[in-house]
Amino acid sequence: MRRLSNNIDVKRRNRNQIFRYVNKHQRISKPEISHALHLSIPTVLHMINELLAMGLVKKDGELQSTGGRKAVAISPVHDKKSSIGIDITRNHIGLVHTDLSGQVLKYTRLSKPYKNDSAYYKALGAMAMDFKKENIKEEDAFLGYGISVPGIVEPEMERIKHSHALGITNVAFHVFTQYISGDTIFINDANAAAIAEIYNDDQPYDALYLSLSNSVGGAIIKNSDARSNEDNQIHDRLYLGDNWRGGEVGHTTLVPGGEKCYCGKNGCFDVYCSAEKLANLTEGKLGIFFEELEKGNKNFQKMWEEYLEYLAIQVNNLRMIFDCKIIIGGYVGSFIDPSIEKLREKAAKRNTFEKDASYIVPCRYRYETSALGAALQHIEKYISSV
Template identity: 60%
Template structure:
């Protein structure tokens, strides 16, 4: 009996690995799948046939031959299923439509100051449904909604434990989705952005993801050396004992320093949130950099100070985790031209290394949190194939 069960398990795992392999590529072939995954040709053939019957894989002509017989090309049918991501911030709602490709197909951002009342949740639900209808996401293959929030999410209790940014504590997730009437899952905004970052990466890596939005958060990504396709992106996040793993924003950077919105003094957030820069330009971070580039000396000085504080944090993360540090969030999406300066400053603090090439800018710069939230629904589906 035990042996039979394990055979069924192996069959399921093989099928899932085959689908993920195909789904992660524009096109491939059955021999290529067999070789890459080390699965026998008859097993690959049988599974690909089943996936084609299900409408998840299709034949798309022939692959370029490197000699010998040409192989039939196969490709994923990605637009059969859609998912919606919503990013809730203090003042905005972000929307992303994705499909099995896991990319941003459509996105929108609207101003909507958060308020913990039925009016807000009703407006949010309506705005989300409007977006879905406009972009053609609703229909038979709609998988569900992922909602990203700037706070601590307890997925076991389905509760927002605390969000300083939204000013709420102990709120049931169902309150957010009451007017959506669609299956919804919740995730912390920085964790969501980190998932977007690792979802498409070809290779696995450890990383500390430092989310520099209007508040500062973070996520801890583990490489996990399991075989490809046996776990979801979520499994690779270290969440800690109380769902607070990676809350880098409230690490004490300057003892007795600037007041943080959390009520404590000297937190990283009080020095490195995007607001510390954008408050000089009416909340528009792009304008801060534009004016600095035009030669605003005051802004240059502010930016140097900002980078000095950031370098301390980045170096500390490097010391704790010994892995790459990815700069994400609002600041991360604009930091590329200044990465060299940050690397220089961080390297100067480092006991072991003379260069800071372990510091990178995030790859996903548009609605990363909303995308990562939606990817939870995509993953949930893909893991059942």
């Protein structure tokens, strides 16, 4: 019985490994799969036939030949399954549609200040259902909604334990989803953004993702290839902490006795490096701040220099603690590219051990990253079941 069970496990693992590989390529041959995954041709042929029957891959013509018989091209069927991500913030609701490719297919961002009342949750439900109607053509293809929030999420208790940004404590998940039809998974916004950042990366690494949005958060990424486990959950690559507060760097003290934070403390990192610190100068439009910065606005340049100084202090502190790559993400991360060298210079000056701050990198995803990461939870859960 154990041998039979082991054979089934091996078969499932091989099928999952092959599907993941095909899912990342546009057109590929069975011999290429065999070579890349070190699996026999008969094994690959058998598993591809199973995946064809499941509708997860398709034959896609023939590949160019360098001599001999042309190989049949195998391609993924990305739209076989899809999901929607919802990012809830103090002032907006962001929505993303993705499929098995893990890419953003459609996104939108709507102004909707959060209120813990029935009217807000009805509006949230209407936005979610309308977005689904616009983007999901077949109900059977829809896996569900991922929902990211700026707060401490407790999946076992099915509640948001606390969110300073939203001003709520111990609010059950079903309060948010009472007007949403479909399977839902909740996640902290910074953790969701980190998932999006690492999702299709083939090289596992340690990193700390800094989410510099209207609230500041972080996510600790572990160097472990969770994809090698057939029961993989993408959360396996995140350090969540004893109380689901791993990476909550926004409320570390940056300036003792400094400016008042919305959490009630003084001098939090959030006060000095949230996106709102910059966007408040342009009526909440962060993009306009950076446009003015590029035009040479002296006041904005002064504010940006000060912002980068505070950010460099925190980045260096985190480097000393974690000794890993620091990813600058969130709303500010979307605009950091032109200033990344300046930030590296400022951080390097504070570093006791190294003068090269190339460990600081800009985020790869620039739009609705938390919503995408939230949606990817459903995608990864499905792929793991193949």
